[in-house]
Amino acid sequence: MALINVKTKEVQIKIVYYGPGRGGKTTNLEYLNRTYREQIKTEMVSLKTHDDRTLFFDFLPFDVGQIKGFDVAIQLYTVPGQVKYNATRKLVLRGVDGIVFVADVQQSQRKKNIESLNQLYENLKTYKLDLFNIPLVMQYNKIDLNKTDIPTLSSQTLQKDLNGLLNVPAFEASALNGGNVIPTLKKIISITLASIQEHLF
Amino acid sequence: MLNQNQLDAIDHAIETHLIAAGIDHVIYMEMSGNTIAKHDNGKTRLDSTAFAALAAGNFAAVDAMAKLVGESEFSLLFHKGEKLSIHFSKVSNDTLLVSMFNKDISLGIVRLKVAVAIKEIIQVLADPDIP
Numbered sequence: 423m424a425l426i427n428v429k430t431k432e433v434q435i436k437i438v439y440y441g442p443g444r445g446g447k448t449t450n451l452e453y454l455n456r457t458y459r460e461q462i463k464t465e466m467v468s469l470k471t472h473d474d475r476t477l478f479f480d481f482l483p484f485d486v487g488q489i490k491g492f493d494v495a496i497q498l499y500t501v502p503g504q505v506k507y508n509a510t511r512k513l514v515l516r517g518v519d520g521i522v523f524v525a526d527v528q529q530s531q532r533k534k535n536i537e538s539l540n541q542l543y544e545n546l547k548t549y550k551l552d553l554f555n556i557p558l559v560m561q562y563n564k565i566d567l568n569k570t571d572i573p574t575l576s577s578q579t580l581q582k583d584l585n586g587l588l589n590v591p592a593f594e595a596s597a598l599n600g601g602n603v604i605p606t607l608k609k610i611i612s613i614t615l616a617s618i619q620e621h622l623f
Numbered sequence: 624m625l626n627q628n629q630l631d632a633i634d635h636a637i638e639t640h641l642i643a644a645g646i647d648h649v650i651y652m653e654m655s656g657n658t659i660a661k662h663d664n665g666k667t668r669l670d671s672t673a674f675a676a677l678a679a680g681n682f683a684a685v686d687a688m689a690k691l692v693g694e695s696e697f698s699l700l701f702h703k704g705e706k707l708s709i710h711f712s713k714v715s716n717d718t719l720l721v722s723m724f725n726k727d728i729s730l731g732i733v734r735l736k737v738a739v740a741i742k743e744i745i746q747v748l749a750d751p752d753i754p
Contacts, residue, residue, distance in 0.1 A: 425657035429630040434657040464670045467677060478684070481656075481676040497656060497676065513683040517655020 424519045426492070430568045433492045435618070436499065436517050437610055440542050441524035443475070443503030444532040446563040449597040450524060451482045451498055454607060457600065461485060476502040479514045486611060503538070512545045520557035520614030522606055524597075525584055527564050529573040532583065539584055553588070556567060557614040560585050560592035561606045566599065629747050636743040637662045641722055644736045647707070648723040651714070651744070654679055659718065669723070678721050682711055698740065701730065710734070714741050715748055 425434040439447040448468070455466045457623040462484060469478035484496040501511040523542065543553045562580045575583075577594060585592055591609050595602035625633070633651060642662050643648045648669050651660040656679035661671050682700065689697045700711040710722045710733050720741060724733050 423655075425653060425655075425659065426624050427630065427659065428624070428627050429634075436655055467673050469680075477677075478680055481673060481719065483672045483676075495672070497672070499656075499676070509687055510684070513680065513687065516679075516683065517653060517657065623724050 423517060424614075426618075431492050433489075433494045433618070434497060435524065435611075436497050436613060437517045437520045437612055438515060438518045439498065439522045439524055440511070440515075440538070441561075441563075442526055442531060442538040443505070445503055445524045445526040445531070445535075445538075446595075446597040447484070447500040447503060447524045448476055448480050448593055450522070450561075450563075450595075450603050450606070451480050451597040453597055453600045453603045454498070455482055456605070457532060458484065466480065468502060475504065476500055477507075478502065478510055491614065494615070498607075508541065508545070511541075515545055515551075515595045516549060517566065518546075518549075518551070518556070519618065520559075520610045522559050522561055522610050523584070524561045524563050525580060527562050527567060527574045527580065527594075529575055532575055532579075535580075536583055557610060557617050558588065559606055559610045559613070560590055561595045561597075561602070563595050563597050565594040565601065566596040573621075624721060625659065625748075626751055629751060632747040633744055634662070636740045636747070638655045640736050640740040640743070644732060646722045646724045646733065647734070648721075650675055650678070650721045652719050654683060654717050656680070668672050675721075678711065678719065682713075682719055699734075710737060711721065712737050712741060714744055718748075720743075720744070732733065 439450055441447055464483055467481040471477045480500040482498040486494045488498055499514050501514045546553050567574050593602045593606045597603055637649045642664055647667055648663045650671055652658045652675045656676040658675045684696050698713045702709045707723055707725055712720050713726055714720050722737055
């Protein structure tokens with residue numbers, strides 16, 4: 423639940439990038455960190471393993487200016503994608519306000535995408551949150567692989583697999599070179615803000 | 624959501640019991656990593672946003688470890704440094720008080736003062752109409 427501080431006129435919102443391992447969650451945050459370096463007051467925090475994979479989370483705070491007199495601070499987190507780290511994924515989801523689900527378009531990752539989404543549903547339940555009610559955006563990442571020989575899933579397949587029931591906004595993206603990284607972020611911020619607006623006034 | 628009176632009372636508890644006792648930085652935060660109140664003695668600087676995110680992660684990890692060994696919780700944590708030490712104490716199910724202090728003040732005093740401040744904060748949380 424977003425923190426609304428009536429004294430300091432601040433709203434703090436937690437957005438978590440969730441998805442299977444090596445899907446590009448950290449790459450999304452790294453691109454945002456490079457692009458908006460001047461607006462980000464602090465360093466990006468990354469808790470990584472020795473082989474550069476997310477161990478606990480990445481953290482990037484992000485000011486989006488004022489909305490109706492309140493300073494809005496967005497806190498972006500990623501979770502570790504590797505299957506064995508579910509306990510940590512659950513911890514990072516505590517107090518989440520909005521989620522970007524980063525799916526991998528590689529054909530070989532089809533099952534992992536679905537498993538990860540199912541696990542997200544279960545993990546949210548432990549905090550009495552419902553995947554069907556929480557602000558959520560789908561991102562189908564690594565779309566640039568379409569130009570290579572690596573077999574990829576079509577958008578229709580991904581929509582059917584992951585978004586058939588949820589029916590949330592979805593973006594094809596290429597986090598590595600920034601394609602649709604910013605539109606994904608703008609979308610999740612706008613729907614998350616809309617969902618907490620009733621608490622603001 | 625805490626109202627203005629509650630936030631004022633929390634600020635007052637932190638300032639009078641902790642900052643006045645010589646503690647450098649105090650962050651009162653949600654377990655999700657959001658900060659509710661932050662105070663310092665003006666002498667040192669700290670990136671409190673990143674700190675709170677890491678503190679929440681740290682506390683949550685230790686809490687999960689407690690459950691693995693059959694404890695319901697480890698309600699306080701202490702990290703000792705050469706010049707600076709950090710004391711974490713759970714206030715409610717959803718909130719945490721983090722105090723950073725230098726070697727001029729002893730852990731015993733910090734624990735004592737933190738206990739008093741937490742008692743006051745718990746009262747504030749329970750009563751939205753606190754004067």
